[in-house]
Amino acid sequence: MVGPLTVPLALRPYVAWLTGYDVVGPPGVHRGLPGTSLTFVLPLGAPLDVAWSGDPGSRRASWSSVAGLHAAPAEIRHDGHQEGFFLALTTAGARALLGLPAAAIAGQLLSLDDLAPGLRHLPEQLHAAPTWPERAGVLHRALATALSAHAGPGARAEVGRALASLSRGVPVAAVADEVGYSRRHLRNLVVAETGLSPKEYQRVARFESSRDRVLDAARRGGTLAEVAAVCGYADQAHLAREWRDLAGCAPTTWLREEFPDVQAGGVLPG
Structure with a gap:
C-alpha cells in the first residue's frame, strides 16, 4: 500500500487529496461512496471495472475513470490486486483541470477520452514510468x-463560500x-455548479463526515x-437509514468489507 501523496501547492485548490494504492487481497467489490469531491481514478495493471450500484448497464472498464458528484x-x-492513483477533485478542480463545471458530469461515470482529450495519454505515460515517485511526477x-490549458474564470466566489458553509451543516x-x-x-x-441542490449537497456532505467518523x-x-x-x-436509526440510501449498506457492513482488521476491534452498535 503506497498511501497519501503530496499535492503540489498550485494544485491544492483543485485536488483535495491524492493517494497511490497497491493492495493485494481476496477478489471482490469495493464500494465507491458519495462525497463532495469528484472521484478521479487512474488504475495500473488492469482497467477499472466500475458501475453504479444496481445499474449493470452503467458498467464500464477503463484505464481512467472520473465520477461526477x-x-x-x-x-x-x-x-x-488493486493498483493506481486515486484523486479527489474539488468542484473548482472540475473547472480548472477538466474545463467544465462539476454539474456537467453529475451522476456520470466517464473516462479522460470522454472529458479531457489533453489528458488522454496520461494512463500510458503512467504505465511507462517504472517507480512510484516517477509516476507521481508524471x-x-x-x-x-x-x-494552464483551462486557466479561465472559475465559479463565483460566493458559490464557493456557500458550498463550504453547506458542508459544515449551516x-x-x-x-x-x-x-x-x-x-x-x-x-x-x-x-449549476455541482449538479446537486443545496439540500442534496448538504446531505452528501453530512454522510461524508459520518463515514470518516465511523472509521x-x-x-x-x-x-x-x-x-x-x-x-x-x-x-442512530436516522444514521442507519442514510447509510442504506447513500452507501447501500450499514456502517458495520462497510467496515467489515473495507477495513476487516479495524472491524475486529469493533464499532459498538449502540
Whole structure:
C-alpha cells in the first residue's frame, strides 16, 4: 500500500487529496461512496471495472475513470490486486483541470477520452514510468499542464463560500443570507455548479463526515450513536437509514468489507 501523496501547492485548490494504492487481497467489490469531491481514478495493471450500484448497464472498464458528484454508491470489481492513483477533485478542480463545471458530469461515470482529450495519454505515460515517485511526477506535470490549458474564470466566489458553509451543516436559509441571495437563486447557482441542490449537497456532505467518523469510532472503540450525534443526525436509526440510501449498506457492513482488521476491534452498535 503506497498511501497519501503530496499535492503540489498550485494544485491544492483543485485536488483535495491524492493517494497511490497497491493492495493485494481476496477478489471482490469495493464500494465507491458519495462525497463532495469528484472521484478521479487512474488504475495500473488492469482497467477499472466500475458501475453504479444496481445499474449493470452503467458498467464500464477503463484505464481512467472520473465520477461526477452523486448520491448513490458505485461498485468497483477487482481480482484481488488493486493498483493506481486515486484523486479527489474539488468542484473548482472540475473547472480548472477538466474545463467544465462539476454539474456537467453529475451522476456520470466517464473516462479522460470522454472529458479531457489533453489528458488522454496520461494512463500510458503512467504505465511507462517504472517507480512510484516517477509516476507521481508524471501525474503532477500532466495536471499542471491541464491547469494552464483551462486557466479561465472559475465559479463565483460566493458559490464557493456557500458550498463550504453547506458542508459544515449551516442551514440553507442562513447560507443564502450569508452570501446575499434568495434561497431560489442560491439553489440555482449550486445546482449549476455541482449538479446537486443545496439540500442534496448538504446531505452528501453530512454522510461524508459520518463515514470518516465511523472509521475513527471503530479504531477507538466508539459507538454509532456517538457518530450520529456529532454529525447532526436525529438518532442512530436516522444514521442507519442514510447509510442504506447513500452507501447501500450499514456502517458495520462497510467496515467489515473495507477495513476487516479495524472491524475486529469493533464499532459498538449502540
